[in-house]
Each structure stands twice: as structure tokens, then as C-alpha cells.
Amino acid sequence: MKITKLTLYRVPPRWMFLKIETDEGITGWGEPVIEGRARTVEAAVNELSDYLIGQDPLRINDLWQVMYRGGFYRGGPILMSAIAGIDQALWDIKGKALGVPVYELLGGRVRDKMKMYSWVGGDRPADVIDGILTLREIGIHTFKMNGTEELGVIDTAQAVDAAVARIAQIREAFGNSIEFGIDFHGRVSAPMAKVLLRELEPHRPLFVEEPVLAEQAEYYPRLADATSIPLAAGERMYSRFDFKRVFHGGGIAIVQPDLSHAGGITECVKIAAMAEAYDVALAPHCPLGPIALAACLQVDFVSHNAVLQEQSMGIHYNKGAELFDYVINREDFQITDGYFAPLPKPGLGVIVDEERVIAASQSAPDWRNPLWRHPDGSVAEW
Numbered sequence: 001m002k003i004t005k006l007t008l009y010r011v012p013p014r015w016m017f018l019k020i021e022t023d024e025g026i027t028g029w030g031e032p033v034i035e036g037r038a039r040t041v042e043a044a045v046n047e048l049s050d051y052l053i054g055q056d057p058l059r060i061n062d063l064w065q066v067m068y069r070g071g072f073y074r075g076g077p078i079l080m081s082a083i084a085g086i087d088q089a090l091w092d093i094k095g096k097a098l099g100v101p102v103y104e105l106l107g108g109r110v111r112d113k114m115k116m117y118s119w120v121g122g123d124r125p126a127d128v129i130d131g132i133l134t135l136r137e138i139g140i141h142t143f144k145m146n147g148t149e150e151l152g153v154i155d156t157a158q159a160v161d162a163a164v165a166r167i168a169q170i171r172e173a174f175g176n177s178i179e180f181g182i183d184f185h186g187r188v189s190a191p192m193a194k195v196l197l198r199e200l201e202p203h204r205p206l207f208v209e210e211p212v213l214a215e216q217a218e219y220y221p222r223l224a225d226a227t228s229i230p231l232a233a234g235e236r237m238y239s240r241f242d243f244k245r246v247f248h249g250g251g252i253a254i255v256q257p258d259l260s261h262a263g264g265i266t267e268c269v270k271i272a273a274m275a276e277a278y279d280v281a282l283a284p285h286c287p288l289g290p291i292a293l294a295a296c297l298q299v300d301f302v303s304h305n306a307v308l309q310e311q312s313m314g315i316h317y318n319k320g321a322e323l324f325d326y327v328i329n330r331e332d333f334q335i336t337d338g339y340f341a342p343l344p345k346p347g348l349g350v351i352v353d354e355e356r357v358i359a360a361s362q363s364a365p366d367w368r369n370p371l372w373r374h375p376d377g378s379v380a381e382w
């Protein structure tokens with residue numbers, strides 16, 4: 001079998017889908033994108049296609065090494081997202097060629113269902129209570145929300161109290177009938193993370209995500225020593241080589257590699273295995289589309305330490321399209337009492353509505369994340 005063509009579609013809300021065609025009529029789909037830099041990843045995928053056209057798509061490991069090691073400069077969000085989406089599509093082709101879901105190619109399922117969670121509240125974490133009440137109606141009991149708005153490197157007791165009060169309200173309203181993670185979203189400095197973690201401790205969040213920016217990873221062990229709240233990170237780490245420093249340094253209880261940013265299925269199953277060796281849980285990051293989610297689920301079902309799966313239904317970013325709008329077999333993404341069933345179909349398990357993708361790609365927005373500023377006019381972490 002030979003790869004004949006790569007086609008990219010940028011589609012609302014902020015996703016990009018890749019279709020890889022072969023000379024035997026089998027096509028694979030992937031989702032290579034970095035939110036806010038889709039056009040840059042588009043260019044990277046097009047450059048990498050030089051290594052792919054004419055090659056055997058079933059030799060995923062070799063193609064992965066060629067794409068990664070073939071360039072003198074490697075790693076980082078753009079290149080690893082491009083490789084990720086291509087890798088997803090190659091696994092999709094292989095599964096379809098052999099008539100089995102990808103998890104069968106990775107040794108079969110270690111579990112019968114996979115626990116998921118939903119976002120509540122938006123960029124500025126307001127009315128999370130209503131969001132939780134609505135989602136509980138459809139059997140979802142685990143949530144995630146942003147922990148703060150803009151926060152200064154050193155901020156006020158008032159700002160800390162506002163962040164904590166929101167969380168206290170949730171526990172007051174729901175007790176421990178629900179669970180929730182708090183995403184600091186990299187908005188919190190190391191000194192303020194220590195303050196916030198201490199104040200949040202009594203409310204027992206399931207985890208605190210990105211307690212500091214990934215570039216401040218050396219603080220993870222110190223912050224972990226200062227709190228009993230499990231710390232999570234990973235969406236802004238892009239390969240085993242980024243994660244190995246975090247495993248070695250310690251402090252992170254849950255790693256969250258993004259299947260569309262960290263080199264795809266080939267790389268993320270290896271990151272999951274490294275995590276297991278350090279007794280670290282896996283909770284793949286996925287605020288993106290259905291192909292990325294399907295790739296996550298393929299890894300979840302073969303990873304003993306997979307504990308939670310993010311998905312973007314109702315997320316505040318999905319303006320202009322919802323998670324399953326481009327999926328024909330949405331019934332396969334069965335959620336029962338907050339758990340996904342394994343995807344039954346060959347490959348990644350997603351049947352893409354190509355017509356709808358092509359139509360939507362005509363009006364794809366150039367999504368950018370908001371640029372926030374502090375009251376003094378300086379740039380704030382979003």
C-alpha cells in the first residue's frame with residue numbers, strides 16, 4: 001500500500017482535519033492542530049508530506065521516526081502536532097486495512113469503559129453551578145473549570161478569596177456527590193500557586209491542572225510537597241523527552257498529554273507507559289474535535305493508568321460547531337453514566353462526514369486565543 005495524497009481541512013470552531021489517501025482506496029483521518037496556530041501546523045504537515053507520499057502507511061513506527069528524527073530541529077508544539085495528526089491518520093489506515101480498532105493493534109482493551117469529564121464555566125469561571133446541574137441530568141459527575149481569571153505574579157487576598165469562594169460554593173451545593181478538577185491554565189505564578197493550593201485544600205478538588213506554566217516545571221515537586229491536592233499537567237509538553245524531566249523531577253500525579261500535540265498515538269502510548277512506571281495517572285487532554293477524542297480513547301483503552309478523559313462537548317471554545325457535528329457514527333461515542341464505551345469500528349473508530357467537513361472548511365475562522373491584559377496594561381496569561 002502507498003500513501004498518495006494528504007488533504008487538510010480547517011473547520012469551525014478551531015479544528016483542523018487531515019485526510020490521508022492510499023493507492024488501495026483506504027483513507028485515514030487525523031487532527032493535527034495547535035489551537036490558535038492552525039495555519040502554522042498546516043505548513044508543517046505540508047512540509048512533512050514530502051517524507052510520506054509514496055511510502056507504505058503501515059510502517060507507522062518508521063514513518064514516525066523519519067518525521068521526528070529526519071529534521072535536525074525537532075519537538076515543540078507545531079512539529080509535534082503535525083506529526084500527531086499524521087500519526088493518527090496512519091493508525092486509522094492500519095486499523096481499517098486489518099479490520100480492527102486501533103486498541104486491538106495495541107494489545108487489546110484493559111478496561112470495559114472509560115471515565116470522562118466535562119468542562120463547566122468559561123474563560124472567566126462563572127455560573128459553574130448551573131453547568132454542573134445541567135450536565136448531572138445526563139449522568140456526568142466529573143467536571144473541570146478554570147480556577148481564576150487574570151492573576152498577578154503577586155495578587156491580592158481579594159483575588160484569592162474570589163477564586164476560593166467559587167470552589168467553596170460548589171462543595172456547598174453538591175457535597176462530594178460530584179468531583180471536579182481546577183485548571184489554573186498557567187495563569188498562576190509559582191508564589192500564588194502555593195497560596196491558592198493551600199486555600200483550596202479544604203475543598204478537596206480532584207486535581208489542580210497546570211498549577212504553573214510548563215516552563216516552570218521545576219516548581220512541581222515543591223508545590224506537590226506543599227499540598228495534598230494531586231497536581232496535573234501535560235497539555236503543553238510534546239514528547240517523551242519533555243515528560244521524562246517531569247517524571248524524573250516528580251510532583252505531577254496526573255499527566256495529560258494531548259493526542260493532537262504530543263506526537264499522536266505512537267508517542268502517547270509510550271508516555272503512558274513511562275507514567276505507569278512512576279505510578280503517575282494518565283488523563284489525556286482533549287478540548288478539540290472527534291478525531292482527537294477517538295485517538296485519546298484508543299490510548300485510554302490500552303493504558304492501565306488511564307483515569308479520566310477530557311472531551312469538548314459544550315466547552316466554551318465550541319462556537320460554530322459542536323463535538324460530533326462532523327461525525328456520521330456519533331452513536332458509537334456512547335456515554336453511559338459518565339463513561340465512554342470502546343469505539344467498535346476499525347481504525348480510530350470515527351466515520352467522518354467529509355461532505356460536511358468540506359462545506360465547513362469554506363468558512364473556517366482563524367481562531368486565536370484571547371489576549372488578556374492586567375489592569376496596569378501588561379500582558380496577562382490567558
Ligand SMILES: O=C(O)[C@H](O)[C@@H](O)[C@@H](O)[C@H](O)CO
Pocket residue numbers: 035036183185235285286287310317369
Ligand atoms: O484543559 C484544557 O482543556 C486546556 O487548558 C484548554 O483550555 C486549552 O488547551 C485551550 O484549548 C487552548 O486554546
Ligand SMILES: [Mg+2]
Pocket residue numbers: 183185209210235
Ligand atoms: Mg488545561
